[in-house]
Amino acid sequence: MEVAKISNIFNHYFNFLLDYSPRVVSALLILLFGIWGIKILRKVVERIMIKRELEPTLIQFTLDILIWGVRILLFVTVISRLGIETSSFVAILGAIGLAVGMSLQGSLSNFAGGMLIIMFKPFKVGDNIEAQGETGKVLEIHIFTTKILTAQNQIIYIPNGVLSNGKIKNFSQKTMRRSDLIVRTNYDSDIKVVKSQLEEIVKNHPKVLKSPSPEVSVHELTDSTVNFAVKIWVKNTDFARTSSDILQESKGVVKL
Numbered sequence: 001m002e003v004a005k006i007s008n009i010f011n012h013y014f015n016f017l018l019d020y021s022p023r024v025v026s027a028l029l030i031l032l033f034g035i036w037g038i039k040i041l042r043k044v045v046e047r048i049m050i051k052r053e054l055e056p057t058l059i060q061f062t063l064d065i066l067i068w069g070v071r072i073l074l075f076v077t078v079i080s081r082l083g084i085e086t087s088s089f090v091a092i093l094g095a096i097g098l099a100v101g102m103s104l105q106g107s108l109s110n111f112a113g114g115m116l117i118i119m120f121k122p123f124k125v126g127d128n129i130e131a132q133g134e135t136g137k138v139l140e141i142h143i144f145t146t147k148i149l150t151a152q153n154q155i156i157y158i159p160n161g162v163l164s165n166g167k168i169k170n171f172s173q174k175t176m177r178r179s180d181l182i183v184r185t186n187y188d189s190d191i192k193v194v195k196s197q198l199e200e201i202v203k204n205h206p207k208v209l210k211s212p213s214p215e216v217s218v219h220e221l222t223d224s225t226v227n228f229a230v231k232i233w234v235k236n237t238d239f240a241r242t243s244s245d246i247l248q249e250s251k252g253v254v255k256l
């Protein structure tokens with residue numbers, strides 16, 4: 001009796017393995033070919049996006065989303081092939097996703113902001129910007145934050161949520177920039193002479209562009225000074241140095 005019982009159990013499990021083994025084999029084949037196909041897909045999509053000269057940040061983000069989406073699809077296909085019910089599994093994933101989404105509302109806002117920045121490109125890596133009270137050079141654009149380097153050699157991380165919804169000044173999108181300077185002198189000075197001397201200083205500076213033409217005009221009359229507005233156009237790379245030069249040279253023609 002014991003031998004017959006053991007034999008029946010053995011036959012039961014042996015038949016189960018015979019019936020189930022094709023599913024296991026096919027699931028393993030799908031998994032192996034799926035992993036191989038994902039690698040090929042990543043290389044092909046990456047090559048296409050690089051050929052179209054898309055932003056590196058956009059390329060990496062798109063690849064991550066695409067590959068993870070395909071991986072999830074492959075996982076569901078494999079467990080479905082094994083005979084596991086997928087409807088309940090998908091429901092569980094949905095519930096988990098909802099709970100995570102509610103607990104990470106701030107992070108999702110930054111994620112959406114990162115998407116907007118990547119898609120609409122108000123700035124790119126290497127640009128000099130002013131945003132959220134900070135000014136500096138963009139070093140990296142991540143999905144949740146943007147990393148900038150200030151003139152004081154400080155690293156600032158700005159959340160993309162507030163960054164995408166706020167005002168952004170991009171100083172690098174145009175090749176040239178106007179510098180608006182104020183030069184003050186007292187009422188003992190001859191206004192016409194001072195204006196002529198300032199125009200000469202601006203005209204002789206090698207970094208000041210001839211077109212658009214610079215402007216020197218009386219900006220304001222205060223109780224004690226006459227304020228001249230000096231407006232010059234320079235290349236972005238020459239902005240700070242040229243503005244400093246003009247102010248320094250103007251010191252010799254004004255009286256305070």
